[in-house]
Amino acid sequence: MGSDEPSREDFSTWRTLPTRWGDEDVYGHINNVVYYAYFDTAVNGWLMDALGTDIRDLPALGVVAETGCRFLRQLRFPDVVEAGIGVERLGRSSITYRIGLFAAGTAEAAAVGRFVHVYVDRESRAVVPVPDQVRAALEALG
């Protein structure tokens, strides 16, 4: 798995996500499910900051079509997670983000994830193009 592990240099946009006590499971590490809450929060939080608007009020919503994660190293409470966000692919209606999770102060990734948003009309939920303001924000993401 080594060669395709993400490094911090792969990412220029970062979000900080503190762990919570209950994120740990009986095995004494952050439960695998919770990593996806980090992804969800990193992407949507970044979008709201970058657009300067509440994405929940836009006519088009980004709904999650596919996600995946490889778990490379344990995280533990009270680790602070730093999530690097990049764009792997920008399609007509979908965006595939690549996300690297690192415990603060560590060089090696705890996890690497994919997170695919598909844009749909808020009312009809029909697939629509990625909104222009989201495209503009993605350019800044680099």
Next chain:
Amino acid sequence: MGSDEPSREDFSTWRTLPTRWGDEDVYGHINNVVYYAYFDTAVNGWLMDALGTDIRDLPALGVVAETGCRFLRQLRFPDVVEAGIGVERLGRSSITYRIGLFAAGTAEAAAVGRFVHVYVDRESRAVVPVPDQVRAALEALG
């Protein structure tokens, strides 16, 4: 704490709530936070069944104003939780539910909780009377 522990005879309405793997925390028991997810799910699930309608579409919403829980005995995955639901107090705009959680097959309660719904207008979020159809359902709850 003994004398005011709930018994199964205190409740006539029941909901079944399986635990999940991640409900356990590092101490190897269901985390305290999750008990409130059981309360929330038991009350709202019962309401939807009793009213035969989707409570999220009603003009008045029950929002949670206060909750509390005493933790009496550990629960563990894969326990199935049985939640007994009763009404402690019915006000003009609020309902105070009393909830007892029991591991399936056990006589002694794992927890006892209070759960207060206040009804608000879906749009303005101003406090409104408990809807008639909810009142009718509560009668059946006994």
Next chain:
Amino acid sequence: MGSDEPSREDFSTWRTLPTRWGDEDVYGHINNVVYYAYFDTAVNGWLMDALGTDIRDLPALGVVAETGCRFLRQLRFPDVVEAGIGVERLGRSSITYRIGLFAAGTAEAAAVGRFVHVYVDRESRAVVPVPDQVRAALEALG
């Protein structure tokens, strides 16, 4: 995505997983993160039933190395989720499960997932072979 959507016939082993009120997010459907809690609970719950033992007490633990999910149709509270479980690949130290999630009573899958357990020594966390009793249970899974 159509042709590789799972069907109910693809699975012979099933677990039943009720949704919870808080599983829904602001978009009024089960949040993507929660699907992984269904996977986690389905696999570990099945393992505990199939082995007739508490997997948390075994000398080798199954830790999650990789997961993924494609989201095909919305789920909503109070849907009951039926999770079909199959084995995609059995390695020396790892098991790749394939999981299909279906709302009860529906023929079309809500999601399809991959879930990879790697077995590690409980104390050292070094990778170890899949325990014999787990292998035996997998045969029954078909």
Next chain:
Amino acid sequence: MGSDEPSREDFSTWRTLPTRWGDEDVYGHINNVVYYAYFDTAVNGWLMDALGTDIRDLPALGVVAETGCRFLRQLRFPDVVEAGIGVERLGRSSITYRIGLFAAGTAEAAAVGRFVHVYVDRESRAVVPVPDQVRAALEALG
């Protein structure tokens, strides 16, 4: 409820807790259950910082015996929650914390909670006195 609402002046010790996307429920506000995750994380995180040690490795564990919360104002993602922590009562074996949650930059509390830890022996789970180092940390809490 007005007169016993907490104010920021009631607390001298603070923890910062960012909300997560999935903390919101279908009603578009942070779900009531999640407030208890804030309490749990605030108290245990503070304890680990104050003691300078991993509380999970101590011979006595603080397990949660009772909690409660009054919900005063909505919180929304991406609010950052500031949790003020105080001690309401220090007993021989138990500590009752009082916690006020405030959205960053607001004067009025979003919620006020009680959180009771009882100390138990890590192995036998029998009730034991509050450890001396925890008592010392509480003095600093004021």
